[in-house]
Amino acid sequence: MEIKNLSGGLSLNPNNEDFLAMQTQNDNTPPSYDDVFQYAKDLNYGELHFKIDKKTGLFAVVAIHSTKLGPAIGGCRCIPYASTQAAITDAVRLAYGMSYKAAICELPHGGAKAVLMRPPVIANRQAYFQSFAEFVNELNGRYVTAMDSGTDVNDMDIIATKTRYVTCTSEGGGGDPSPFTALGVKRGIEAAVKFKLGQDNLRDVHVAIQGAGHVGYYLARDLVEAGARVTMADINTANLERCKNEFKIEIVSPESIYEINCDVFAPCALGAGLNATTIPRLNTTIVAGAANNQLKDIDEDDKLLFERGILYAPDFLINSGGLIYAASVYDHGNFEQAKNHILNIYDALIKIFTRAKAEHKPTNHIAQVIADERLY
Numbered sequence: 001m002e003i004k005n006l007s008g009g010l011s012l013n014p015n016n017e018d019f020l021a022m023q024t025q026n027d028n029t030p031p032s033y034d035d036v037f038q039y040a041k042d043l044n045y046g047e048l049h050f051k052i053d054k055k056t057g058l059f060a061v062v063a064i065h066s067t068k069l070g071p072a073i074g075g076c077r078c079i080p081y082a083s084t085q086a087a088i089t090d091a092v093r094l095a096y097g098m099s100y101k102a103a104i105c106e107l108p109h110g111g112a113k114a115v116l117m118r119p120p121v122i123a124n125r126q127a128y129f130q131s132f133a134e135f136v137n138e139l140n141g142r143y144v145t146a147m148d149s150g151t152d153v154n155d156m157d158i159i160a161t162k163t164r165y166v167t168c169t170s171e172g173g174g175g176d177p178s179p180f181t182a183l184g185v186k187r188g189i190e191a192a193v194k195f196k197l198g199q200d201n202l203r204d205v206h207v208a209i210q211g212a213g214h215v216g217y218y219l220a221r222d223l224v225e226a227g228a229r230v231t232m233a234d235i236n237t238a239n240l241e242r243c244k245n246e247f248k249i250e251i252v253s254p255e256s257i258y259e260i261n262c263d264v265f266a267p268c269a270l271g272a273g274l275n276a277t278t279i280p281r282l283n284t285t286i287v288a289g290a291a292n293n294q295l296k297d298i299d300e301d302d303k304l305l306f307e308r309g310i311l312y313a314p315d316f317l318i319n320s321g322g323l324i325y326a327a328s329v330y331d332h333g334n335f336e337q338a339k340n341h342i343l344n345i346y347d348a349l350i351k352i353f354t355r356a357k358a359e360h361k362p363t364n365h366i367a368q369v370i371a372d373e374r375l376y
């Protein structure tokens with residue numbers, strides 16, 4: 001069976017409609033598998049747990065891919081699904097991606113995901129998430145839950161009334177991790193610029209950012225501050241205007257962002273934005289951005305970038321700042337330590353770039369091999 005698509009981010013900003021749409025439509029969702037156990041087996045699972053609570057309307061699955069490196073961590077997604085099969089498959093693939101993300105950034109955690117099949121109406125949100133929290137609690141800490149599409153900090157607070165295996169709560173739980181994701185992406189861009197262009201800083205480096213949402217906004221802020229030249233595009237004019245009003249950036253249309261003559265193309269919007277159609281249009285030497293599942297076909301598009309001489313920063317490492325932050329808040333609550341861990345994305349990427357060059361292999365492939373070495 002062909003297994004693709006490492007995904008997973010503790011996603012965040014769940015109330016943003018664009019974000020929800022992006023997650024559900026553009027997240028490279030594979031077809032639901034008839035034989036979920038076979039699918040899970042092929043992904044080297046792990047555990048699958050289910051809870052049905054008729055009283056609150058809760059239909060939940062928790063997929064724990066691995067606990068080898070520590071308690072499994074991953075967001076709780078609460079969105080409508082076309083079928084039970086689709087929901088379970090989504091949990092299974094997302095938890096798998098979380099394992100790789102946690103492994104590549106050297107977190108003491110395995111990967112997991114909770115999927116709640118959102119009913120048309122949640123009559124009593126408090127009771128609904130308390131019921132889910134009891135489910136999490138019964139897993140005895142093997143699963144740590146967090147925000148994802150369709151859940152927010154208030155839901156995490158409800159969950160925290162019934163279990164301690166939760167992060168992203170309002171009290172000491174960290175709040176919005178997007179600035180930390182952006183910090184990690186900036187570090188990743190610095191590493192790529194050093195490796196590819198031999199430059200120690202971002203002064204006059206031209207970065208084209210696709211997406212001016214939560215991460216894109218903070219990334220633009222940080223890059224401009226570092227002296228980079230920033231061009232942005234978004235289909236949401238309000239998000240774009242906000243950046244334009246606050247930072248010295250240029251704006252182009254969403255269609256032309258792929259063709260901008262730049263040093264770094266930073267995808268911060270869609271999954272599958274890099275594919276056989278868009279990669280040939282790129283006019284850059286580096287791709288380094290926050291989006292999950294940037295490569296539509298992981299192997300083929302990784303190779304395509306490699307053959308074009310474009311240095312690709314593997315998405316599941318460069319966008320791990322938010323996960324590192326949320327996990328650190330849960331593990332030790334030491335913000336300085338969390339920040340240093342995020343800054344280490346620089347070294348982790350340099351290692352991958354160096355090994356990829358030595359072995360003459362695409363970078364995403366090398367990142368997966370390294371994560372595999374840690375996981376198995």
Ligand code: NAD
Nearest residue numbers: 009019178181211213214215234235236269290291292322
């Ligand atoms: P967001 O919803 O706040 O922003 C996404 C932006 O992309 C929106 O402004 C949207 O209008 C824009 N967009 C959608 N389609 C577009 C297109 N065709 N062209 C240009 N812009 C388009 O989401 P976010 O939280 O900023 O996350 C961005 C990406 O990073 C997502 O793929 C997300 O999964 C990933 N990610 C985010 C975090 C985080 O901490 N927020 C962590 C890890 C990964």
